[in-house]
Amino acid sequence: MANQEKILLLDANxxxxxxxxxLPPLTSPKGVQVNAVYGFANALLKAIKDEKPNYVVACFDAxxxxxxxxxxxxxxxxxxxxxxxxxxxxxxxxxLVEAMGVPVYAEKGLEADDLIGSLTQVAKKKNxxxxxxxxxxxxxxLVGDGVCVYSLRRGVTDTxxxxxxxxxxxxxxxxEQIVDYKALAGDSSDNIPGAPGIGPKTAVEWLVKYQxxxxxxxxxxxxSPRQQEILKENKKxxxxxxxxxEIKKDLDxxxxxxxxxxxxxxxxxxxxxxxxxxxxxxxxKLPAAETKVQGGLFEGGAKNPAVxxxxxxxxxxxxxxxxxxxxxxxxxxxxxEKVLPAIKAAPYLIIDTETVDLGGDLVGISFAWSDKDTAYxxxxxxxxxxxxxxxxxxxxxxxxxxxxxxKIGHNFKxxxxxxxxxxFEVEGIWFDTMLASGLVNTQLFTHKLDDIAFTxxxxxxxPLTQLIGVKKDASMATVPLEKLAxxxxxxxxxxxxxxxxFKGDIEAKSLKKIFYEIEMPLxxxxxxxxxxxxxxxxxxxxxxxxxxxxxxxxxEAEIKKLAGTDFNVNSPSQLKVVLFDVLKxxxxxxxxxxxxxxxxxxxxxxxRGRHPIIDKILDYRExxxxxxxxxxxxxKLADKNGRVHTSFQQxxxxxxxxxxxxxxxxxxxxRTDLGNEVRRAFVADSGKLLLGADxxxxxxxxxxxxxxxxxxxxxxxxxxxxxxxxxxxxxxDRRTAKAINFGIVYGLGANGLANDLGITPIEAKxxxxxxxxxxxxxxxxxxxxxxxxxxxxxxxxxxxxxxxLPDIHxxxxxxxxxxxxxxxxxxSQGAVADLMELAMVKIAAKLPDGANMxxxxxxxxxxxxxxxxxxxxxxxxxxxxxxxxxxxVPMIVDIKTGPNWADMRKN
Numbered sequence: 001m002a003n004q005e006k007i008l009l010l011d012a013n014x015x016x017x018x019x020x021x022x023l024p025p026l027t028s029p030k031g032v033q034v035n036a037v038y039g040f041a042n043a044l045l046k047a048i049k050d051e052k053p054n055y056v057v058a059c060f061d062a063x064x065x066x067x068x069x070x071x072x073x074x075x076x077x078x079x080x081x082x083x084x085x086x087x088x089x090x091x092x093x094x095x096l097v098e099a100m101g102v103p104v105y106a107e108k109g110l111e112a113d114d115l116i117g118s119l120t121q122v123a124k125k126k127n128x129x130x131x132x133x134x135x136x137x138x139x140x141x142l143v144g145d146g147v148c149v150y151s152l153r154r155g156v157t158d159t160x161x162x163x164x165x166x167x168x169x170x171x172x173x174x175x176e177q178i179v180d181y182k183a184l185a186g187d188s189s190d191n192i193p194g195a196p197g198i199g200p201k202t203a204v205e206w207l208v209k210y211q212x213x214x215x216x217x218x219x220x221x222x223x224s225p226r227q228q229e230i231l232k233e234n235k236k237x238x239x240x241x242x243x244x245x246e247i248k249k250d251l252d253x254x255x256x257x258x259x260x261x262x263x264x265x266x267x268x269x270x271x272x273x274x275x276x277x278x279x280x281x282x283x284x285k286l287p288a289a290e291t292k293v294q295g296g297l298f299e300g301g302a303k304n305p306a307v308x309x310x311x312x313x314x315x316x317x318x319x320x321x322x323x324x325x326x327x328x329x330x331x332x333x334x335x336x337e338k339v340l341p342a343i344k345a346a347p348y349l350i351i352d353t354e355t356v357d358l359g360g361d362l363v364g365i366s367f368a369w370s371d372k373d374t375a376y377x378x379x380x381x382x383x384x385x386x387x388x389x390x391x392x393x394x395x396x397x398x399x400x401x402x403x404x405x406x407k408i409g410h411n412f413k414x415x416x417x418x419x420x421x422x423x424f425e426v427e428g429i430w431f432d433t434m435l436a437s438g439l440v441n442t443q444l445f446t447h448k449l450d451d452i453a454f455t456x457x458x459x460x461x462x463p464l465t466q467l468i469g470v471k472k473d474a475s476m477a478t479v480p481l482e483k484l485a486x487x488x489x490x491x492x493x494x495x496x497x498x499x500x501x502f503k504g505d506i507e508a509k510s511l512k513k514i515f516y517e518i519e520m521p522l523x524x525x526x527x528x529x530x531x532x533x534x535x536x537x538x539x540x541x542x543x544x545x546x547x548x549x550x551x552x553x554x555x556e557a558e559i560k561k562l563a564g565t566d567f568n569v570n571s572p573s574q575l576k577v578v579l580f581d582v583l584k585x586x587x588x589x590x591x592x593x594x595x596x597x598x599x600x601x602x603x604x605x606x607x608r609g610r611h612p613i614i615d616k617i618l619d620y621r622e623x624x625x626x627x628x629x630x631x632x633x634x635x636k637l638a639d640k641n642g643r644v645h646t647s648f649q650q651x652x653x654x655x656x657x658x659x660x661x662x663x664x665x666x667x668x669x670x671r672t673d674l675g676n677e678v679r680r681a682f683v684a685d686s687g688k689l690l691l692g693a694d695x696x697x698x699x700x701x702x703x704x705x706x707x708x709x710x711x712x713x714x715x716x717x718x719x720x721x722x723x724x725x726x727x728x729x730x731x732x733d734r735r736t737a738k739a740i741n742f743g744i745v746y747g748l749g750a751n752g753l754a755n756d757l758g759i760t761p762i763e764a765k766x767x768x769x770x771x772x773x774x775x776x777x778x779x780x781x782x783x784x785x786x787x788x789x790x791x792x793x794x795x796x797x798x799x800x801x802x803x804x805l806p807d808i809h810x811x812x813x814x815x816x817x818x819x820x821x822x823x824x825x826x827x828s829q830g831a832v833a834d835l836m837e838l839a840m841v842k843i844a845a846k847l848p849d850g851a852n853m854x855x856x857x858x859x860x861x862x863x864x865x866x867x868x869x870x871x872x873x874x875x876x877x878x879x880x881x882x883x884x885x886x887x888x889v890p891m892i893v894d895i896k897t898g899p900n901w902a903d904m905r906k907n
Contacts, residue, residue: 007055007123007260008047008150009116010102011134015040016093018135018152020086027810028277036089038279041096045285046159047133047150048262055128055260057119058097059105059112060090067109068244075244076191092277099273101264103256110248113138118251120147126255131161136189140167141178141247172204180213183242192244195234198227213242278806281446283455327366327489328375329481333391339375343367343399348406348430350374350492350499353418354484356382356477362389362422363476364484365396368492371500376485379422383477389422397424406430410449410495413650416527426524433495435519436502438651439511442804447651453494456501461494462487514801518834519650521841525853526648526658528844533643534665534682534854534864537900538635541681545631548623548677555620562613569620572599578613585610605755622674630668630678637663648856655826656801656833658856666857680902684864688850689897691870692904693877694860695832696892697722699745702798702828705887709777716889729774732767740771744778745828747821782824789823797830798885799838832859835884835891842880848872862901870897874907 019039026035048056068075097104105115116132120142123130130147132139139149140162149162160166167175185203186194194203210216217235220228231238267286274283330336343349346369354364363383368374377396378386399405400419405428409415412432419426437447446452453459467487468474476484506515556569565582567574576599579585585607587597597603601621607614637644644663652659660666669675684690695701700722704712715725727737736757743753750765757764772779786808789795794804803826807819836856843861844853850866851873865873874895881893898904 004127004129005054006051006129006131007057008051008053009119009123009130009132010044010056010058011112011116011132011136011139012040012058012093012097012104013061013112014135014138015043015133015152016090016135017086019043020083020089022152025085025815026278027807027815032088032092032277033085033810033815034089034092034277034279036086037092037096037277038282040093041274041279041282042285043133043135043152043159044100045282047131049285050159051131051150053131053262055257056100056102056262057105057255057260058102059115059119060094061112062106062108062110065109066111068111071243072193072240074191074193096270096273099266099269101266103259105253107251110251114248114251115253117142117247117249118253119255121249122253122255126257137171138190138247140171141175141245142249143167143175172200173207177207177212179242179246180216181207182245183213183238184216186241187245190244192241193237194241195230195238197230202227213238280441280455281451283451326372326374326493327485329485330375330377330387331481333387336377336387336392336395339367340395342373343369343375344402344405346370346405348408348499349399350408350495351412351415351426352409352488352491352495353415354476354488355418356475359417362418364488365419366485366488366492367399368489368496371493371496374489374492376488378481378484385481393423400424400426403428408433408495408499410434410491410498413523413527413530416524417531420527420531429520429524431499431503432520432523433498433502435523435650436506436515437498439515439519439801440502440505440509442654442802449491449494449498452498457494457497459494459497462490509802510800511802514656514799514834518799518837518841522650522837525840525844526650529853529855530645530647532852532854532864533639533645534862535641535643535685536634536638537681537683538638538642541631541635544677544681545627548627548631548674552620552623552627555616555623559613559616559620562611562616569617570624575599575617579607579611583611583613608758622669622672626668626674626678630663631681633663634681646855653833654803654822655830656797656837657829657858658833658837660855660857665855676902680900682901684899688864688866689870689899690854690901690904691863691865691873691907692860692896692901693863693881694894695835695881696894697741698832698835698859698891699828700741701887701889701891702831703745703778703781704889706798706827707775707777707781708888709775709781712775712778713888726771730767730770736767740767743768744771744782745825747824785823785827786820789819795823795826797827797834799831799834801830801834803830835881836861838884839881842884843877846876846880848876870907 016036016039019042020036023035023039025033026038028034044056064076066075094104105119106112107115116139120130120132124146128146132142132147132149133151134149135152137151143149143162143164149167151160151162162170164175167173167178171178171181173181181200181203182192182194184195184198184206185200186192206216210219217231220231223231265286270286271283274280274286328335328339330339348369350366350368352366352368353362354366355361356363361382362379364376364378364386366374366376377392379389379392380386381389400407407426407429408431410433412429412434416426416429433452434447434449437452441447441452441456450461450463453461464487467479467483468476479487506512559569560566563578563582565578567578569575576597579599580587580597601618604614604618608618634644639645644665646660646665647662649659649661652661658666668678682690701716704716711729715722715729718725721734723734723738723741726741727734730737730740732740739753739756742748743756748756750761750768753759753768754761754764785795789805789808793806793808794802796802803822805819805822807815808823810816810819836859840853840856840861847853848869850869852864853861854864855862861877863873877895878893882891885891895907896904897907
């Protein structure tokens with residue numbers, strides 16, 4: 001029936017257990033472990049979105065002892081006591097369920113499955129479809145007409161819906177045969193014994209042939225003598241197992257549909273809960289009020305009139321619904337001329353561009369010059385029927401180029417690129433609400449406009465798919481003007497509201513210097529770098545790919561020879577068998593995962609020296625990664641001029657470091673021969689050179705300055721080789737001193753240092769103790785940073801960039817130790833990131849003609865420069881990078897030049 005109602009029956013205990021074991025130990029801002037609560041909430045919201053139910057109820061176990069323990073006292077006896085970290089989260093889950101208005105069912109002596117089984121029968125009698133949401137397979141026996149199981153497979157977001165056919169495909173038997181299957185084969189997870197010696201495969205074969213348990217016993221004569229003996233001697237145990245496995249379906253239960261309505265959802269209570277426990281990324285997934293949007297509904301479907309009224313008031317959707325959204329769709333040049341004076345007079349102006357598709361041609365621009373004034377300018381020819389871009393080019397450029405009009409946007413770097421490609425240059429770039437959100441709300445997982453509009457403003461934006469659909473060839477150029485104008489102007493007005501909020505937050509959190517002097521001036525610098533790209537030698541890469549492809553085949557053959565067997569080198573599961581079963585390598589001290597021992601890079605690193613195959617595998621992996629990621633891929637990404645364009649993320653790391661993506665040009669290995677072979681493909685254009693500039697040991701210099709340790713400062717001031725100076729102080733070799741120096745900056749413990757140096761943890765601890773004894777100022781500084789984090793909940797750089805550390809008070813020692821490491825390394829790492837970005841801003845403003853900044857790779861800047869301008873650029877870099885900040889130690893800048901990124905020599 002098309003309009004048949006549906007109910008979700010939540011197996012709450014199973015969902016909480018699955019979430020706890022599937023997710024890392026996440027903590028709330030107050031240090032409370034909440035991974036199970038977060039996983040439960042995520043799974044529930046996904047199920048509501050996917051299933052669109054009318055009703056929801058949650059079923060919990062009411063205790064460990066049930067009627068099944070009276071039948072068989074060993075039932076579930078093998079299970080350990082519930083982890084205290086898990087047990088503490090059940091009351092929070094119930095608090096969340098209560099906030100969502102979901103009724104709870106729990107009854108002493110019964111399991112949640114029994115309640116679900118009986119409620120399923122009640123719902124079916126009321127002609128309501130049932131979806132059981134669970135984290136295990138026990139409920140599969142309930143699947144049938146009008147009943148399906150929505151199950152978490154891996155993690156909390158990979159789900160699968162089981163109908164009768166899917167159950168058969170998974171288990172080999174139908175739902176109604178599962179109880180008999182467990183009676184025969186048992187269930188180790190619940191300590192159901194089954195028939196001794198009868199395994200799952202045999203149980204399935206019998207049930208396929210004989211239909212049910214009774215049929216098996218009726219045909220005992222067809223079984224082997226041993227099997228007959230087992231079933232005869234253990235018939236009582238088999239019957240007991242069947243009783244234990246069968247979910248009750250005949251409990252006398254009432255199903256109050258009014259209390260279970262999805263419309264009882266308490267938006268405010270749930271929002272408060274999510275904020276309290278740090279689940280801000282889930283706010284945008286909350287079911288909103290039932291609000292008609294162009295003939296459809298918001299996802300969810302809450303029917304609480306008070307909630308609906310509040311959401312509607314905050315979520316103005318489009319002119320087509322109700323003319324509350326103030327916007328103007330400009331259709332002629334005359335209409336454009338009428339709004340021009342107001343735009344030109346605006347001291348602040350929101351700009352939002354629309355393109356045919358992501359990165360495509362400009363189809364229009366929306367402007368907002370107050371929280372009520374906005375207009376959308378459609379531009380032909382990209383938007384058929386729009387205003388000719390050439391007719392308005394001069395007036396639009398007058399606005400864009402007016403430095404007195406402060407421009408504001410969200411993800412403004414994207415808009416700058418769109419406008420530049422359309423022939424417009426933008427001045428007066430003032431505020432990016434996405435960057436502001438990243439600085440102010442470091443706890444948010446996403447800073448997309450739609451998400452933070454909902455999270456921070458309670459504003460549900462028009463979904464893009466509602467305009468253009470989900471087809472691959474969907475285009476903004478085909479959206480009717482009124483709808484497109486409403487959509488774009490809504491973006492502009494939401495951005496205005498976010499700006500109005502964030503500008504105060506930036507000041508309140510002492511982030512003005514970071515934001516206005518570094519992040520915002522850097523934005524157009526990065527856009528220009530992205531647009532320039534860097535040239536690659538595709539012919540060289542093709543030849544290198546052929547050579548390394550042959551080397552990869554040779555390595556593969558050598559690995560198989562050392563293994564003594566043929567196997568798929570790229571398969572972690574097959575490699576695990578080779579290492580630990582075939583070669584019998586010791587797994588002592590190695591990381592274990594669900595499927596056995598890990599074969600990741602960290603694990604293989606610990607196995608170095610135990611067998612020659614390890615080094616070969618590591619070489620194979622590095623080579624395969626470089627081939628797939630760079631050597632074979634980069635030529636496909638190059639433009640017609642042979643240049644590759646990466647995308648920089650300003651807040652790509654919590655320390656403030658830039659990240660690079662599509663492609664990631666910061667991950668090419670620096671200190672390996674293979675990495676250098678790839679870097680050789682990045683070349684200077686004809687008549688130019690590449691020039692690299694990087695700070696020498698920048699993080700250690702920051703550490704020396706902030707710790708004020710006199711011995712460390714002296715080592716930097718008077719020795720040309722800092723690591724050698726520390727080695728002399730500690731009476732160790734230079735390699736060990738270097739590992740200790742960087743280990744201290746990164747908060748590395750004895751185990752980490754031991755792995756780096758290939759020594760025992762006791763030896764590593766001895767080195768660290770000697771370091772702290774030699775440099776007592778560093779010891780005091782590190783403790784000071786940890787205490788600052790405990791007192792304030794964050795640490796900050798010399799420039800004021802903050803990193804909030806909610807886990808600093810966590811009762812979980814691993815999480816607390818991790819937060820303490822961040823408290824140690826963020827101030828120095830973040831300060832270097834700030835310095836690099838500030839240097840980029842200062843240098844970009846004074847670059848000589850014939851020189852361009854191309855890339856930033858952590859502590860290095862890469863330029864392309866005319867050969868006759870090298871000396872001028874070198875002088876400029878030394879002047880700026882060497883004097884950005886006054887420290888107690890000098891900041892040394894190393895500069896190299898060369899025809900390509902690999903073959904660069906000190907200038």
